[in-house]
Amino acid sequence: MHALETAAVVTVGTELTTGHRLDTNGAEVARALVNAGYSVREMVSVPDDLQAIVAVLAELLSRRALVIVTGGLGPTHDDVTREAAALVVGRTLMRDPAVEAALSARVSVHRDPASAISLLHQADVIEGARVLPATTGTAPGQLIEYAGHTLVILPGPPHEMRPMLHDVLRDRVASAPPVTLKCVGITESDAGHAVLPLLTTYPTVDLTLLGGPGEVDVILVSTTGDDVELTAAAHAARTALGDACYSADGSSLAATVIDIAIEREESLATAESCTGGLVAAALTDVPGSSQVFRGSVVAYANETKSAVLGVDPALIEAHGAVSEAVAVAMARGALRIPGATLAVATTGIAGPGGATPDKPLGTVWFAVAHAEGRTTAEMHRYGGDRTMVRDRARTTALDLLRRSMLDS
Amino acid sequence: MHALETAAVVTVGTELTTGHRLDTNGAEVARALVNAGYSVREMVSVPDDLQAIVAVLAELLSRRALVIVTGGLGPTHDDVTREAAALVVGRTLMRDPAVEAALSARVSVHRDPASAISLLHQADVIEGARVLPATTGTAPGQLIEYAGHTLVILPGPPHEMRPMLHDVLRDRVASAPPVTLKCVGITESDAGHAVLPLLTTYPTVDLTLLGGPGEVDVILVSTTGDDVELTAAAHAARTALGDACYSADGSSLAATVIDIAIEREESLATAESCTGGLVAAALTDVPGSSQVFRGSVVAYANETKSAVLGVDPALIEAHGAVSEAVAVAMARGALRIPGATLAVATTGIAGPGGATPDKPLGTVWFAVAHAEGRTTAEMHRYGGDRTMVRDRARTTALDLLRRSMLDS
Numbered sequence: 001m002h003a004l005e006t007a008a009v010v011t012v013g014t015e016l017t018t019g020h021r022l023d024t025n026g027a028e029v030a031r032a033l034v035n036a037g038y039s040v041r042e043m044v045s046v047p048d049d050l051q052a053i054v055a056v057l058a059e060l061l062s063r064r065a066l067v068i069v070t071g072g073l074g075p076t077h078d079d080v081t082r083e084a085a086a087l088v089v090g091r092t093l094m095r096d097p098a099v100e101a102a103l104s105a106r107v108s109v110h111r112d113p114a115s116a117i118s119l120l121h122q123a124d125v126i127e128g129a130r131v132l133p134a135t136t137g138t139a140p141g142q143l144i145e146y147a148g149h150t151l152v153i154l155p156g157p158p159h160e161m162r163p164m165l166h167d168v169l170r171d172r173v174a175s176a177p178p179v180t181l182k183c184v185g186i187t188e189s190d191a192g193h194a195v196l197p198l199l200t201t202y203p204t205v206d207l208t209l210l211g212g213p214g215e216v217d218v219i220l221v222s223t224t225g226d227d228v229e230l231t232a233a234a235h236a237a238r239t240a241l242g243d244a245c246y247s248a249d250g251s252s253l254a255a256t257v258i259d260i261a262i263e264r265e266e267s268l269a270t271a272e273s274c275t276g277g278l279v280a281a282a283l284t285d286v287p288g289s290s291q292v293f294r295g296s297v298v299a300y301a302n303e304t305k306s307a308v309l310g311v312d313p314a315l316i317e318a319h320g321a322v323s324e325a326v327a328v329a330m331a332r333g334a335l336r337i338p339g340a341t342l343a344v345a346t347t348g349i350a351g352p353g354g355a356t357p358d359k360p361l362g363t364v365w366f367a368v369a370h371a372e373g374r375t376t377a378e379m380h381r382y383g384g385d386r387t388m389v390r391d392r393a394r395t396t397a398l399d400l401l402r403r404s405m406l407d408s
Numbered sequence: 409m410h411a412l413e414t415a416a417v418v419t420v421g422t423e424l425t426t427g428h429r430l431d432t433n434g435a436e437v438a439r440a441l442v443n444a445g446y447s448v449r450e451m452v453s454v455p456d457d458l459q460a461i462v463a464v465l466a467e468l469l470s471r472r473a474l475v476i477v478t479g480g481l482g483p484t485h486d487d488v489t490r491e492a493a494a495l496v497v498g499r500t501l502m503r504d505p506a507v508e509a510a511l512s513a514r515v516s517v518h519r520d521p522a523s524a525i526s527l528l529h530q531a532d533v534i535e536g537a538r539v540l541p542a543t544t545g546t547a548p549g550q551l552i553e554y555a556g557h558t559l560v561i562l563p564g565p566p567h568e569m570r571p572m573l574h575d576v577l578r579d580r581v582a583s584a585p586p587v588t589l590k591c592v593g594i595t596e597s598d599a600g601h602a603v604l605p606l607l608t609t610y611p612t613v614d615l616t617l618l619g620g621p622g623e624v625d626v627i628l629v630s631t632t633g634d635d636v637e638l639t640a641a642a643h644a645a646r647t648a649l650g651d652a653c654y655s656a657d658g659s660s661l662a663a664t665v666i667d668i669a670i671e672r673e674e675s676l677a678t679a680e681s682c683t684g685g686l687v688a689a690a691l692t693d694v695p696g697s698s699q700v701f702r703g704s705v706v707a708y709a710n711e712t713k714s715a716v717l718g719v720d721p722a723l724i725e726a727h728g729a730v731s732e733a734v735a736v737a738m739a740r741g742a743l744r745i746p747g748a749t750l751a752v753a754t755t756g757i758a759g760p761g762g763a764t765p766d767k768p769l770g771t772v773w774f775a776v777a778h779a780e781g782r783t784t785a786e787m788h789r790y791g792g793d794r795t796m797v798r799d800r801a802r803t804t805a806l807d808l809l810r811r812s813m814l815d816s
Binding site: 014015016017018019020021022023024026027028029030031032033034040041042043044045046047052056159178180208210212217219270272275276277278279280281283284285287288289290293294295296297298299300301303304306307308336337338339351352353354384385386387390 | 422423424425426427428429430431432434435436437438439440441442448449450451452453454455460464567586588616618620625627678680683684685686687688689691692693695696697698701702703704705706707708709711712714715716744745746747759760761762792793794795798
């Protein structure tokens with residue numbers, strides 16, 4: 001077995017160690033490292049504290065080929081990552097004239113001399129470091145080679161960090177980066193049953209199943225760096241998973257729905273009760289969605305279902321708002337949105353209130369209506385709290401749009 | 409200065425160190441620890457690997473009063489946190505009869521004997537550990553006292569972990585937990601100018617400003633545990649921040665809007681273009697929002713703005729879809745939703761396409777319309793990419809609803 005090089009990720013910020021912010025940078029750096037063929041052995045978050053940063057960097061740098069640190073490069077007094085890194089490698093910080101000149105150009109618009117001085121502090125570079133220029137912010141990143149190991153320090157703001165991260169890893173392409181098959185409408189256990197037999201055929205491929213709310217990621221990794229066998233295994237796995245697998249390139253479910261709609265020349269609309277706009281928000285999160293997304297009616301109150309979507313109040317009276325009949329009428333009502341050719345509707349009980357003995361919490365009715373007349377409906381029951389029910393209902397609604405386009 | 413007890417958080421799972429999942433558990437545990445008066449010195453994520461877990465636990469337990477670990481307690485072969493913890497404290501794992509009996513009751517519904525055996529594995533308890541019963545899942549947590557330090561291992565699923573975490577920290581109430589004043593519509597620098605002078609009046613209070621997209625958290629911490637002075641400082645800070653501060657109890661902006669609407673007996677609606685349903689989704693995320701939220705029209709296409717919201721096509725033709733006139737017409741159109749008394753509209757350029765020289769990317773027009781006739785509008789320009797523009801526009805739209813109710 002081919003041993004992967006090991007890496008560690010360090011994220012600096014008291015907002016992380018107090019739980020005020022999620023460590024999104026750490027996850028993004030880890031993903032990039034894995035795709036570049038590294039094995040990430042630990043991710044560590046520490047507060048903005050010189051001693052804490054020094055301790056963790058010294059320890060990790062002694063045992064990992066590559067350590068990437070984000071955060072703590074800004075101009076304020078609690079930005080001390082630069083100083084910590086210099087202490088760890090035992091080198092001095094020197095003002096870099098080119099970086100200083102670039103910063104000075106920005107500083108001139110500031111009036112406060114104290115803030116000018118602290119901004120220029122960002123031009124301090126560790127002796128012998130490679131400067132990673134700041135294309136979108138003020139603080140440059142730095143890459144330091146030390147005793148056969150590499151330490152990279154990057155700024156915290158994601159849009160500043162990202163280009164430098166890709167710059168650092170550009171020359172480092174894994175021979176066989178992992179393949180993630182994203183699946184929906186299948187349980188983790190069924191995905192396992194479909195894919196596990198392939199491990200015998202492809203002995204150099206290792207498999208991880210990762211279940212999320214309503215989705216399963218099937219992750220294939222080569223244990224030897226054999227790209228050909230990994231590609232063959234991924235192809236076989238995709239076939240075994242069938243329609244449940246919606247992407248192999250990291251695309252989200254919403255992006256997949258938008259892509260298929262563009263290809264099939266469908267125009268989408270949604271009518272949402274319990275999902276409250278989540279389906280529309282997911283679709284419009286995709287750049288270019290305006291090509292195919294026409295609009296949505298969030299009909300939270302029954303009067304809104306009738307007035308805006310044209311749902312007959314007698315239907316609601318007879319079957320209740322959470323029913324097949326109302327879901328179908330909502331989906332057909334969404335086709336009133338000009339140009340829409342395909343609509344999905346959601347109506348359900350997300351909780352905490354509203355449950356009845358025959359319609360327990362988590363009951364959601366879905367309907368899909370096509371402009372040319374076809375309509376389908378189905379009911380799902382989800383466990384969990386309000387957020388989980390709404391998230392799973394969003395996923396199912398997107399998947400029903402996807403499957404209805406694949407079927408047609 | 410009163411020294412806080414130190415703690416560390418460890419989260420176990422290869423899905424974390426590959427960047428496939430964000431470490432939401434780590435942040436939740438850190439928040440609970442800070443509120444219980446601990447200083448969290450590091451948060452570490454490691455893969456599902458016995459040796460890696462042993463190494464990090466041994467090291468952290470030697471220097472922290474309390475180490476809380478989540479994940480790796482399930483029934484599968486890669487769940488090895490229990491074994492790692494037992495190795496670190498040098499004690500044996502013993503099958504706990506009470507836990508085994510509870511698990512067996514569940515196991516009987518499983519047919520596969522192998523899965524029954526691995527499920528029962530979850531009844532293995534470290535010698536001398538206090539068992540934290542599983543109320544919502546299968547694996548119990550464990551609390552181990554070791555050489556004057558405390559090690560707590562908890563299951564990974566948040567709804568299983570949460571009650572055990574609160575059980576462990578219940579007896580540990582900080583004399584003066586930090587106060588977070590959540591603010592919107594104010595810059596980090598202006599919030600600092602408003603609050604910093606108070607530090608002279610309240611010398612035992614320390615201040616952190618935490619800027620997010622469109623929001624600022626002002627966090628006040630007592631350095632001595634003096635609850636009276638902290639409360640007084642928080643009161644003074646809230647006064648200094650004025651309307652910009654919307655909550656002091658952790659409530660989200662959307663929850664604050666819903667609360668005020670309930671109190672003022674307003675019924676809310678939204679008309680969304682660039683936010684694409686995000687405002688409606690945020691409002692309906694709040695339990696009980698159905699009391700005051702009537703619905704929303706996501707009018708992504710111009711024809712939808714006209715057909716569903718009644719925006720005059722001539723207005724769009726004359727001013728463009730991203731304009732004060734169209735925002736106002738959209739907000740008034742949203743008042744067509746039955747029962748709505750207050751509506752907000754968004755129309756803007758989230759990118760990547762659609763920008764023009766006089767309407768650059770990030771330009772968003774907002775309008776608020778009241779059923780009794782008042783209408784206001786304003787324009788904002790946001791930096792950043794599509795996601796950032798949409799998120800900031802959502803925050804502004806919610807804030808405009810809030811401020812318009814406070815003013816009335």
